[in-house]
Amino acid sequence: MRRAAGCGTIANQAMPMFTHNVLRNRSAELSEAERLLLESAISHTQTFRAGETVVRQGVPVDISTLLVQGLMTRHVDAHDGRRHLVAVHLPGDFVDLHAYALKQLDHEVGALSDITVAVFRHAELERIQLQDMQLTRRLWFLTLLDAAMHRQWICRLASLxxxxxxxxxxxxxxxxxxxxxxxxxxxxxxxxxxxxxxxxxxxxxxxxxxxxxxxxxxxxxxxxxxxxxxxxxxxxxxxxLFDPEYLYLNRRIAMRATAPSGVPHD
Amino acid sequence: MRRAAGCGTIANQAMPMFTHNVLRNRSAELSEAERLLLESAISHTQTFRAGETVVRQGVPVDISTLLVQGLMTRHVDAHDGRRHLVAVHLPGDFVDLHAYALKQLDHEVGALSDITVAVFRHAELERIQLQDMQLTRRLWFLTLLDAAMHRQWICRLASLxxxxxxxxxxxxxxxxxxxxxxxxxxxxxxxxxxxxxxxxxxxxxxxxxxxxxxxxxxxxxxxxxxxxxxxxxxxxxxxxLFDPEYLYLNRRIAMRATAPSGVPHD
DNA sequence: CGTGAATTTGAGAGCCATCAATCTAAGTGG
DNA sequence: CCACTTAGATTGATGGCTCTCAAATTCACG
Missing domain, CATH: 1.10.10.10 (Winged helix-like DNA-binding domain superfamily/Winged helix DNA-binding domain)
Incomplete structure (x- = not known):
């Protein structure tokens, strides 16, 4: 399921400052209440080493992960042993939020570098869905951003x-x-x-x-x-022929990692 | 916004039988209550001719469409006038449900053949989101199916x-x-x-x-x-090297079109 | 039967994969 | 400190897949 080798787990109560700041609002789109609700849904944080697999294709999962630090990939293992990346994720990306609705993935999720992720149990996400319709819609929106990026990757492969x-x-x-x-x-x-x-x-x-x-x-x-x-x-x-429009950058919910010290950016 | 030329609109109360049957449950995953709730959210149906554009890239929309009859495409217009399809939709597909959360699309939606769509106002979808958490999750799931298909298309282009x-x-x-x-x-x-x-x-x-x-x-x-x-x-x-797994066919919510008369085909 | 769209076929060129070898940089252990 | 190892980067030669351009043919339809 999830490889234990080289992984570290930190309980929620011991969560360091930088995890707390991951959900800090940047574009004033997440209200304080929403941010707190989301933070309260974090089960724990976990670390993986570069190259490790975080979620395997086809294995049922009941958690979703938010990337706090490092880079992650989503990739499909091809027939001949080669693999193909379908997404690259940066800190602040809700990497496999879609596992909440899919329950089992059609691709693998891996660590490109050493990473830290915040783990959300699906039961907690259900609680959010019950409590905050607006936030739920924002989370939905996040999964749609992935799809938008997929579309751009399709065009990149097809036409460039x-x-x-x-x-x-x-x-x-x-x-x-x-x-x-x-x-x-x-x-x-x-x-x-x-x-x-x-x-x-x-x-x-x-x-x-x-x-x-x-x-x-x-x-x-x-x-x-x-x-x-x-x-x-x-x-x-x-x-x-790059047009950044597809990234919906102006409408993103900022959920980014900041320095452990909590130093405000800018 | 939406081209009027050649389009027909049918008010909800005059909705013909085949639209009523679109949401008929096939795999027993949609409960009767859910089906009724979804049907009640339909504003009206509309027709487009082959080749017509249904939603333009970048134009704000406040409705989403469920394809009842015919084939639709989602495509990106490339720099040089060429276009690239990023999805093909069949009857029963909730074609631009994602517009509900995105509000404005990064691509165009068009009719591949003459089509009939059922139109959902976003206000009605909000009502669903308030009333039925399970159905909301099903709808969310549907948008994730699109993303799964996008990923397969990426792999198809990259490796075949x-x-x-x-x-x-x-x-x-x-x-x-x-x-x-x-x-x-x-x-x-x-x-x-x-x-x-x-x-x-x-x-x-x-x-x-x-x-x-x-x-x-x-x-x-x-x-x-x-x-x-x-x-x-x-x-x-x-x-x-086709593996139908990615289609999540066993977990799909069946929302398919049937013949107007209710006559089984074949 | 005429018209335009779609399909079909051919020739040539270009982009990219494949195979192979070399080179560099960063460890690792003696 | 150096030999050894290994992953990654680099370069060359060759071939194949697919594009481009062009023309002919078929098909759908009024």
Missing amino acids: NALQRVAHFLCEMNARLLAIDASDGHSFALPMTQADIGEVCGLTNVHVNRVLRQLREMGLCQMRAAQVQIHDLPGLAATA | NALQRVAHFLCEMNARLLAIDASDGHSFALPMTQADIGEVCGLTNVHVNRVLRQLREMGLCQMRAAQVQIHDLPGLAATA
């Missing part, structure tokens, strides 16, 4: 070439990381290998490498040691 | 070649149509051109044509005049 796909993915990561202050708009950490990016973009690691070189030679961006540097964001976006 | 993609799409259509008794497992109507299939599979119409010929020569299936004939379903599924 290799160069555009990789550029598009980097633009998406930059925009999403920017929204949680994990990018300054020009540089951000991306703990993915070139092979990982290939699994996102439907390309081989070899070709991802060639494409990255091309992007570098075009003076658009650079990737070294899991660090992305964007030299020409407008140029990159133009190459990728 | 042209032959496999087309075979996979035909398998999906067959399985879904079978579930609503619109396929006998070997033959079904599919009102799509080869160019449409290309927009689903990320291929040119020319190549779709070659692939269909190959499938025909392999003795797997045949497509003529918007009619698909499957000669070797196991072979087709094997070619496509």
Whole structure:
């Protein structure tokens, strides 16, 4: 079910400050009462190491996880042993909220880096659904954001070439990381290998490498040691035909991780 | 907002029998009370002609539509005028239920054939959300099915070649149509051109044509005049590496269209 | 029977996968 | 401190799949 190896669990009462702050409202869309209600539904936090599987395809689950720290993937294991990423999740994403309604997933959920997640039991989510219709709708909305992102990934695969796909993915990561202050708009950490990016973009690691070189030679961006540097964001976006509209960034409920010390951002 | 040209509207009280039957429970998952509640939320029905746009990208909407008859698409208009399908909907699908939470879509919704839809005002859906938590969760589940299908489409584009993609799409259509008794497992109507299939599979119409010929020569299936004939379903599924699991068919809420007269087909 | 849409077929080019080898960086243990 | 190991990045050569362009043919329909 859930791998125990290398995982840590922290009981609710011992939850550190940074978990408490995960649900802090950023865009003034979550009311104080909603935030408290959501926080009260957290069962505990848990850690996983990079590469570990968090939820397996087809195994019934009765909890959902909110990503607090690190990066997570959702991926499908293909016939021939290869896998394909269908989503990448950042801190603040309610990663498998949809498990609440699906009960069993059609894909795997894994840790891309070392991660910390907050765990919600479905019984608690039911309580929310009974108590707060508005918040329920917001949570519903969150699962629909995933679908919107899926649609964009479909278009990326269907209509863009290799160069555009990789550029598009980097633009998406930059925009999403920017929204949680994990990018300054020009540089951000991306703990993915070139092979990982290939699994996102439907390309081989070899070709991802060639494409990255091309992007570098075009003076658009650079990737070294899991660090992305964007030299020409407008140029990159133009190459990728990137339109951030689909991210619904202006309507997102901010549920992001902040520093353990509780230092206010900005 | 919604094109009026060629559209027909029928008030709730005048709703014909076939609309009443749309929500008929098939897999005994919808209780009688739930079915009645859902039916009571229908504002009216409306018709569109093949090719018409039902919901435009970015335009605020306050209604959601359930497809009663015909086929609908959800597609994104690409930069260069081409478009890409991200979903195909069959009778019984709650096509843009997600508009309830999103309020404005990131894609277009259109009619693939002449269609009839049942219209739900969002105010009525709010009423449901207040009254019936279980039904609300079922509706939530429906939107998650769309996301599951999106994920499968991502994998199809990322990991299959042209032959496999087309075979996979035909398998999906067959399985879904079978579930609503619109396929006998070997033959079904599919009102799509080869160019449409290309927009689903990320291929040119020319190549779709070659692939269909190959499938025909392999003795797997045949497509003529918007009619698909499957000669070797196991072979087709094997070619496509098709696993119907992702459709969650066993857990679907059946909301299917039946013939106006109530006459069983076949 | 004419018209336009859809299908079908051919030729050539380009993008990307595959296979293979080398190189780099980061551990790990002696 | 260095040899060894391993994962990841890099580069080259080759081939195949699919696109593009173009033209012919069939089909649906008025």
